[in-house]
Amino acid sequence: MDYKHLLLLCVSFFGFQADALKLEYASMLIPAELTEQANAVVRFNEENYTVKSQNFLSVKTFTAITILNEYGLRNLNTQRAYSPTTRISRIEAKVYDKMGNQIRVFKKKDFKDVSLADGFSVFSDDRVLYLNYTPISYPFTMVMECEYHTTNTAQMPRWTALSGYFVSTQKDVVNITYPDNVGFGYKELNFDKKFDIVKQQSTGTLSYTAQNIAALKGEESSPEFYKMAPMVSFRLDKFSLEGVDGQATTWQEFGKWYHDKLLTGTDELPEATKIKVRQLIGDEKDKVAIARKIYQYVQDRTRYVSIQVGIGGYKPMKAADVDRLGYGDCKALSNYMRALLAVADIPSYFTLVYAGSNSRRNFLTDFVTPQGNHAILAMPHENGYIWLECTNQMIPFGFQGMFTDGREVLVIKPEGGEIVKTKNFIDKSNSRVLSGSYAIGADSGITGIVKAVSSGARYDEIYETERLSPKDIEKYYKDDFQHISSLKIDGIEFRNDKNNIEFIENLKLSAPRYGSTSGGRIMFAVNAFNLFSDSPKRYRARQNSFEVKRGFYERDEISISIPDGFAIEALPSDSSIKSKFGEYEAQVVRNGANALIYKRTLLMKDGAYPNSDYEEYRQFCEQVAKFDSAKAVISKL
Amino acid sequence: MIKTYWLPIYAMCMLIVTQASAQNFNPGKVTVEQLNQKQHPADTSAAAAILFKKGITRFEYKPGEGFIMVTDCSQRIKIYKKEGYRLANTSIPFYTGRDNEKVSIEDACTYNLVDGKIEKTKLKREGEFIEKTNKFWSRKKITMPAVKEGSIVEYSYRITSPYFQNFPDWTFQETIPVDYVEYQTGIPEYMTYRPHMKGWISPQVTSKSVRQKHSGKTRVKNVRTGNMEDDYYNIEFAEHIKSYVLHDVPALTDEGYVNNISNYTSSISHELATTNFSDTGIKNYASNWESVAKTIYDNTDFGA
Numbered sequence: 001m002d003y004k005h006l007l008l009l010c011v012s013f014f015g016f017q018a019d020a021l022k023l024e025y026a027s028m029l030i031p032a033e034l035t036e037q038a039n040a041v042v043r044f045n046e047e048n049y050t051v052k053s054q055n056f057l058s059v060k061t062f063t064a065i066t067i068l069n070e071y072g073l074r075n076l077n078t079q080r081a082y083s084p085t086t087r088i089s090r091i092e093a094k095v096y097d098k099m100g101n102q103i104r105v106f107k108k109k110d111f112k113d114v115s116l117a118d119g120f121s122v123f124s125d126d127r128v129l130y131l132n133y134t135p136i137s138y139p140f141t142m143v144m145e146c147e148y149h150t151t152n153t154a155q156m157p158r159w160t161a162l163s164g165y166f167v168s169t170q171k172d173v174v175n176i177t178y179p180d181n182v183g184f185g186y187k188e189l190n191f192d193k194k195f196d197i198v199k200q201q202s203t204g205t206l207s208y209t210a211q212n213i214a215a216l217k218g219e220e221s222s223p224e225f226y227k228m229a230p231m232v233s234f235r236l237d238k239f240s241l242e243g244v245d246g247q248a249t250t251w252q253e254f255g256k257w258y259h260d261k262l263l264t265g266t267d268e269l270p271e272a273t274k275i276k277v278r279q280l281i282g283d284e285k286d287k288v289a290i291a292r293k294i295y296q297y298v299q300d301r302t303r304y305v306s307i308q309v310g311i312g313g314y315k316p317m318k319a320a321d322v323d324r325l326g327y328g329d330c331k332a333l334s335n336y337m338r339a340l341l342a343v344a345d346i347p348s349y350f351t352l353v354y355a356g357s358n359s360r361r362n363f364l365t366d367f368v369t370p371q372g373n374h375a376i377l378a379m380p381h382e383n384g385y386i387w388l389e390c391t392n393q394m395i396p397f398g399f400q401g402m403f404t405d406g407r408e409v410l411v412i413k414p415e416g417g418e419i420v421k422t423k424n425f426i427d428k429s430n431s432r433v434l435s436g437s438y439a440i441g442a443d444s445g446i447t448g449i450v451k452a453v454s455s456g457a458r459y460d461e462i463y464e465t466e467r468l469s470p471k472d473i474e475k476y477y478k479d480d481f482q483h484i485s486s487l488k489i490d491g492i493e494f495r496n497d498k499n500n501i502e503f504i505e506n507l508k509l510s511a512p513r514y515g516s517t518s519g520g521r522i523m524f525a526v527n528a529f530n531l532f533s534d535s536p537k538r539y540r541a542r543q544n545s546f547e548v549k550r551g552f553y554e555r556d557e558i559s560i561s562i563p564d565g566f567a568i569e570a571l572p573s574d575s576s577i578k579s580k581f582g583e584y585e586a587q588v589v590r591n592g593a594n595a596l597i598y599k600r601t602l603l604m605k606d607g608a609y610p611n612s613d614y615e616e617y618r619q620f621c622e623q624v625a626k627f628d629s630a631k632a633v634i635s636k637l
Numbered sequence: 638m639i640k641t642y643w644l645p646i647y648a649m650c651m652l653i654v655t656q657a658s659a660q661n662f663n664p665g666k667v668t669v670e671q672l673n674q675k676q677h678p679a680d681t682s683a684a685a686a687i688l689f690k691k692g693i694t695r696f697e698y699k700p701g702e703g704f705i706m707v708t709d710c711s712q713r714i715k716i717y718k719k720e721g722y723r724l725a726n727t728s729i730p731f732y733t734g735r736d737n738e739k740v741s742i743e744d745a746c747t748y749n750l751v752d753g754k755i756e757k758t759k760l761k762r763e764g765e766f767i768e769k770t771n772k773f774w775s776r777k778k779i780t781m782p783a784v785k786e787g788s789i790v791e792y793s794y795r796i797t798s799p800y801f802q803n804f805p806d807w808t809f810q811e812t813i814p815v816d817y818v819e820y821q822t823g824i825p826e827y828m829t830y831r832p833h834m835k836g837w838i839s840p841q842v843t844s845k846s847v848r849q850k851h852s853g854k855t856r857v858k859n860v861r862t863g864n865m866e867d868d869y870y871n872i873e874f875a876e877h878i879k880s881y882v883l884h885d886v887p888a889l890t891d892e893g894y895v896n897n898i899s900n901y902t903s904s905i906s907h908e909l910a911t912t913n914f915s916d917t918g919i920k921n922y923a924s925n926w927e928s929v930a931k932t933i934y935d936n937t938d939f940g941a
Binding site for chain 2: 112113114115122123127300301303304305307321324325326327393394467469470471
């Protein structure tokens with residue numbers, strides 16, 4: 001008999017005396033394979049969903065989670081959101097120590113009731129009940145029970161069998177029951193064979209049980225967790241969204257519903273504004289030129305203000321109100337732009353999207369439900385669309401940047417919805433072209449000029465620099481050129497070419513000691529202005545696949561002059577690497593006795609790769625960084 | 638001869654100058670020059686600036702009820718750049734306990750220059766929100782209409798509070814330049830507050846005392862008979878008035894190695910030390926760390 005069973009016996013023998021002892025929550029009873037790379041373990045989670053009708057869903061949840069250490073504390077979810085359409089009827093929590101002794105009990109009144117401030121909304125009617133629990137020791141187990149009901153069935157909760165990186169699941173169950181007249185549907189995602197998940201289904205019910213799923217390790221450049229964790233999404237053909245009923249099995253139907261119920265009647269404008277728009281257009285006939293003018297008009301007289309109340313979280317505020325007040329959220333401003341374009345007889349379509357610069361998240365295209373977290377506008381042009389981001393007052397016309405590029409979105413037309421992929425900024429379209437020259441002096445100092453032209457995602461990364469204060473601009477460049485000590489910026493000139501979507505920087509730089517001197521020799525890195533510095537973390541055994549999320553292309557040509565009285569002693573040899581991750585080439589050539597020309601190109605490709613490729617990728621980056629810092633030696637004659 | 642001859646004119650000029658500048662700090666008197674201004678004269682990188690910010694906290698005597706703390710504040714903000722748009726939204730926290738504090742927005746307008754003419758857009762109810770932040774605090778939020786680069790937004794609000802310990806904190810310095818800032822306190826002799834000043838820039842302080850007299854009659858219910866009766870009151874007390882003024886306060890921006898910028902922001906707070914009303918006598922409030930600790934310890938919601 002091992003220690004664990006002995007203890008079980010002892011405690012069950014004496015356990016009846018202590019009502020508050022729950023042996024099943026003792027942390028030492030967790031199977032070792034679940035604690036191995038975990039900071040927390042979901043001991044038992046059960047979610048029961050009962051769809052009573054098209055507009056009534058009741059939910060009962062029970063979650064017991066053991067937090068093993070302080071890193072696991074972030075996985076302790078003690079909050080439950082509510083709103084006028086989602087009511088919490090019961091919520092309570094109990095805390096057990098590592099032996100399973102109950103140490104705290106929290107009732108509903110102990111939960112804090114706060115506005116769910118998302119950080120950017122001026123006003124929202126969403127609120128949250130949460131518990132601010134400070135653990136006194138680890139490990140501990142929290143059991144939380146909650147019951148709530150909602151009239152919103154358009155966006156059903158999603159069940160995930162894993163709740164985060166470094167979190168294991170001992171047992172996780174979901175049961176859903178539904179009437180036969182609502183058109184219940186579901187979709188399994190990331191159901192890999194390695195996960196032990198059992199599905200049971202009969203008329204009007206569906207359940208899943210996941211058991212003993214060891215934590216996934218969070219590693220650099222891993223795909224987003226939603227692409228890794230096994231989960232099930234649910235949907236209804238007949239749904240209700242903040243009191244507005246709908247029915248859709250296809251995107252075409254869903255889009256039509258959205259258009260008819262949420263967009264129709266929001267696009268009227270006062271006559272005075274229509275006249276203004278016509279004046280603005282003047283004799284211009286070209287549709288893109290007209291749209292450009294109207295876009296500028298919107299950028300000049302609106303600002304982003306988020307107000308989310310009830311159906312207002314989905315239905316845009318009236319265009320006439322945006323016109324009068326000069327503000328609105330993404331829906332309101334996109335819809336306003338749509339209304340203004342309509343004055344010029346230019347059709348455009350309200351579009352829902354998952355926005356985010358760090359990753360391109362797609363709509364689940366075979367799963368018809370309200371999705372996305374942002375709205376933009378799609379203006380048909382030639383065979384595709386010009387995408388208009390209406391919440392940013394600085395961005396060029398037709399440029400959506402990294403925020404909404406390269407992903408599947410829902411374009412809502414009067415006749416119905418359509419899934420379309422937005423323009424993608426990959427690889428060579430994200431370019432930065434560097435040209436310039438520098439002179440290295442006999443004292444090893446340098447003075448130089450450099451011009452950089454950025455486009456695509458590289459434009460997006462840099463174009464707002466011109467709006468910084470002089471102090472912040474200087475700081476930006478000192479960070480950018482941190483490999484040059486005592487850098488002095490002698491001149492900065494920007495040109496933001498919004499028509500071609502190019503950002504041009506012209507810089508004058510100097511530094512007193514760039515190279516290192518020794519015995520009449522100067523050693524210096526030839527590539528002074530553009531060091532590749534990504535160094536992916538090394539993993540002994542990489543577990544996850546990985547993604548290079550934003551490829552780019554760099555082309556540099558720099559001429560270098562060396563001081564009189566010096567001769568070139570040694571130059572780095574030509575270097576070139578070609579791999580599936582990208583291509584690199586650099587060479588230094590003599591240009592007469594006292595001059596050099598340095599040429600470099602780097603292409604980093606967008607891509608998703610298996611874990612087995614990771615080491616090769618890491619070495620590719622390491623090689624590029626090494627070649628980038630190659631040094632030349634010049635010596636005194 | 639010459640001296641005496643010039644003196645009155647000089648005095649007159651001074652009078653005009655002070656009046657002109659004083660007028661500039663009154664709500665509603667936005668000028669075309671102010672609207673035309675493209676950048677802040679002293680800080681060209683400023684995204685916005687506070688042209689003036691004025692506040693006064695005093696205690697109003699209400700017959701039959703006693704004192705109530707009233708704070709009036711008005712601000713005029715110039716928006717130079719789009720980055721300054723955030724200044725067109727504001728939120729004013731207020732305490733909601735057994736008796737509520739109240740916040741009312743008095744006058745809130747956005748001024749724009751349209752074809753050389755001043756266009757005024759008033760804030761309406763649709764731009765006002767109350768957010769119940771938690772059990773004890775709510776926030777009045779406003780978002781100003783028709784804000785563009787170059788706009789001037791102006792608003793006044795009044796906070797009334799029955800909680801004398803909640804004396805508002807006043808900041809003289811902001812993350813944007815402040816051209817003129819003025820704060821006044823008017824404290825009746827029945828209360829003692831300890832002012833605490835913070836920050837590097839100290840305002841100019843002037844103090845005076847004035848006698849306040851309130852007399853008249855009010856209708857009150859006789860507890861014995863249940864009838865409404867006239868109640869004559871006649872109170873007279875000294876009000877200690879202090880005013881704090883600063884001109885051209887530079888923007889205070891966060892930098893490295895600053896753990897909390899508010900420790901460096903020029904501001905004033907007031908701690909209630911004692912009250913001495915005729916009916917309750919002298920009452921001491923938090924006056925040392927022991928009693929602060931006790932108050933905190935006795936409060937079931939502290940740190941919850």
